Amino acid sequence: MSKEQNQRHWLAVHRPVLNYIERLNETQFAYLLLIPSALVLGLIAIWPLIRTFEMSLHADALLSPDIIGEFVGLQNYIEVITGQRDSQMGSAFFDPSNPFQSALLVTFIFTIVSVFFETIIGFGQALVLDKEFKGRRWARVAIIMPLAIPIVIQGMIFFLMFQPNIGFLAAPLQELGLFSAAPLSQSLDATVIIIVADIWKTSAFMALLILAGLQSIDRNLYNVAKVAGATPWQRFKRITLPLVLPMVLIAMLFRTIQALRVYGLIETVASCNTIPSLSCMVVSTFSNGLYGTSATVAFIIAAIIAIAVSGYIWRLGEEAVV
Amino acid sequence: MEENTTNSRVNVYVQKAIRRPGSVYKTAFYIATFGFLVSTLFPFYWLTALAVTPQDQIYGLGLLPNGFNPGVFIEIFQQAPLHRFIFNSIVLSLATTIFVILLASITGYVFGRLDFPGKVPIMLFVLAISYFPPASFLIPLFELFTGNVSILGLSSPDLFNTPGSLILPFSALFMPLSIFILTTFYSQIPDGLEDAARVEGSTRLGALFRVIIPLSAPGVVTAGVLTFIYTYNEFFFSYLMNNGQPENWAPIVHGILNYQTQYEQLYNYMAAASLVAVIPVAILVVLAQEQIISGLTSGALKE
Numbered sequence: 240m241s242k243e244q245n246q247r248h249w250l251a252v253h254r255p256v257l258n259y260i261e262r263l264n265e266t267q268f269a270y271l272l273l274i275p276s277a278l279v280l281g282l283i284a285i286w287p288l289i290r291t292f293e294m295s296l297h298a299d300a301l302l303s304p305d306i307i308g309e310f311v312g313l314q315n316y317i318e319v320i321t322g323q324r325d326s327q328m329g330s331a332f333f334d335p336s337n338p339f340q341s342a343l344l345v346t347f348i349f350t351i352v353s354v355f356f357e358t359i360i361g362f363g364q365a366l367v368l369d370k371e372f373k374g375r376r377w378a379r380v381a382i383i384m385p386l387a388i389p390i391v392i393q394g395m396i397f398f399l400m401f402q403p404n405i406g407f408l409a410a411p412l413q414e415l416g417l418f419s420a421a422p423l424s425q426s427l428d429a430t431v432i433i434i435v436a437d438i439w440k441t442s443a444f445m446a447l448l449i450l451a452g453l454q455s456i457d458r459n460l461y462n463v464a465k466v467a468g469a470t471p472w473q474r475f476k477r478i479t480l481p482l483v484l485p486m487v488l489i490a491m492l493f494r495t496i497q498a499l500r501v502y503g504l505i506e507t508v509a510s511c512n513t514i515p516s517l518s519c520m521v522v523s524t525f526s527n528g529l530y531g532t533s534a535t536v537a538f539i540i541a542a543i544i545a546i547a548v549s550g551y552i553w554r555l556g557e558e559a560v561v
Numbered sequence: 562m563e564e565n566t567t568n569s570r571v572n573v574y575v576q577k578a579i580r581r582p583g584s585v586y587k588t589a590f591y592i593a594t595f596g597f598l599v600s601t602l603f604p605f606y607w608l609t610a611l612a613v614t615p616q617d618q619i620y621g622l623g624l625l626p627n628g629f630n631p632g633v634f635i636e637i638f639q640q641a642p643l644h645r646f647i648f649n650s651i652v653l654s655l656a657t658t659i660f661v662i663l664l665a666s667i668t669g670y671v672f673g674r675l676d677f678p679g680k681v682p683i684m685l686f687v688l689a690i691s692y693f694p695p696a697s698f699l700i701p702l703f704e705l706f707t708g709n710v711s712i713l714g715l716s717s718p719d720l721f722n723t724p725g726s727l728i729l730p731f732s733a734l735f736m737p738l739s740i741f742i743l744t745t746f747y748s749q750i751p752d753g754l755e756d757a758a759r760v761e762g763s764t765r766l767g768a769l770f771r772v773i774i775p776l777s778a779p780g781v782v783t784a785g786v787l788t789f790i791y792t793y794n795e796f797f798f799s800y801l802m803n804n805g806q807p808e809n810w811a812p813i814v815h816g817i818l819n820y821q822t823q824y825e826q827l828y829n830y831m832a833a834a835s836l837v838a839v840i841p842v843a844i845l846v847v848l849a850q851e852q853i854i855s856g857l858t859s860g861a862l863k864e
Contacts, residue, residue, distance in 0.1 A: 364597050385604075443601075530700055540694045
């Protein structure tokens with residue numbers, strides 16, 4: 240068969256299908272094309288979310304063959320938040336008698352401190368990358384390299400750097416009285432270490448978004464300000480900062496969502512016993528078969544993320560109005 | 562004549578004074594650049610120093626390598642099948658990338674080029690999915706992949722310890738980002754091109770395959786590179802959705818943690834293995850930095 244015959248044959252076979260698609264209006268065509276993604280996301284994302292939520296409304300079923308026990312409504316949420324489930328949650332951080340609140344506190348400290356420093360350092364990196372200079376391409380590669388490092392290797396780097404026997408940081412910091420002799424197994428020290436690790440890896444993410452914001456600023460504004468005699472600092476404060484602020488907020492929003500989920504870094508650098516974050520609690524209750532409690536904590540994280548997202552969106556909305 | 566020289570002297574002085582704050586800023590700029598480069602690259606240098614330091618010299622290692630033992634990069638492979646873990650990770654990431662890109666380009670096309678009722682709510686819904694923490698997918702997916710979910714009397718296939726139990730959760734995590742990157746891309750293709758193809762008699766699907774898809778290649782590359790890097794870097798499901806055996810498709814997370822748990826004191830192996838496992842993504846960053854940057858920015862902006 241020649242190529243043309245081949246094509247004709249193909250068309251003859253598929254003509255009804257093609258005609259059918261051709262006759263659909265745009266809405267029908269759109270929904271037809273959405274079917275494959277909807278099926279996949281439905282199975283691997285939407286169904287698990289609904290099922291997790293459903294589980295969070297059921298009791299744990301440790302002694303029965305079923306996965307979860309009877310329907311208990313919001314009782315799991317109430318008991319987790321008020322600390323009645325603490326005995327099942329393993330380790331604590333500041334206050335040993337109160338693991339859930341410790342996990343909440345650890346997660347918040349980690350998120351707020353690391354996002355704060357990432358914003359500042361990322362801003363600095365963005366200002367550097369915004370300039371034209373020799374070797375800028377390679378400077379950019381170097382600055383974004385940590386972003387591409389797998390979490391497990393990021394964790395390994397800081398695990399090694401703070402190893403008392405070999406890491407060059409453990410001994411001096413201990414002599415200064417800042418760290419204990421075994422910083423990786425001491426909760427507060429280990430939290431500082433994972434914050435530093437997080438800043439090292441993800442400041443570049445902030446930098447890239449802020450850089451995009453910087454490059455969208457109209458350069459004429461700077462020329463006008465220069466003619467009017469504004470110093471570089473005044474130009475930065477009056478032009479750069481307000482115009483780039485929405486972008487900074489978007490970058491902070493993304494980093495906040497990521498930071499609230501922290502798990503892998505903790506597991507690699509220290510352990511969930513040393514730094515019990517909220518995600519750690521989900522995994523530890525899950526491994527103990529406490530599916531109801533585990534699902535509840537997972538949805539508490541989701542709720543916290545939702546609150547954070549709405550906060551940022553509200554702030555961005557204000558920014559847009561002004 | 563005399564007046565002229567005075568004028569020019571004043572000019573030179575004024576210019577210098579004006580230039581001086583500039584030079585102050587320039588110095589600050591170079592110091593900052595240098596500082597950022599050192600702080601981002603230093604860990605890699607130190608890992609190398611640690612890796613090449615012989616095992617018995619490691620104790621009290623400072624900033625410089627204590628001896629030179631390049632053989633460590635061979636020893637790590639004899640100690641554990643690191644190559645198999647890296648291979649697993651690359652295969653899993655490639656498979657996830659292909660799967661995600663196939664679905665996300667269709668969806669991105671629909672969101673970016675078609676107008677239909679319900680579009681905004683559906684897009685917000687996809688966005689909302691991407692905000693959920695991986696932990697909130699964990700239990701049902703675990704049940705599903707261990708064959709404990711039954712639909713109409715048929716139990717789900719036992720995918721635990723197969724590539725499927727990792728590729729599917731990875732896709733759930735990273736598909737929304739690719740959808741939004743590609744939506745931006747498709748929406749930037751001028752309408753005229755597609756209309757022209759349609760007027761010329763091309764079918765709807767013909768226009769899609771002959772005009773739109775070729776033009777969207779840069780967007781597909783961007784979304785693909787990011788999905789690959791994210792999947793290679795993922796921890797949560799990589800760690801929990803298999804038993805860590807290389808023959809069961811355990812990814813690099815387990816390969817690296819192996820050195821931490823089994824070979825307690827072999828710090829130089831941990832460093833060497835980390836350096837080797839970074840190579841695939843490091844190459845990708847050097848080759849595709851433009852795509853990574855544009856993908857991260859456009860993805861975030863759209864969302």
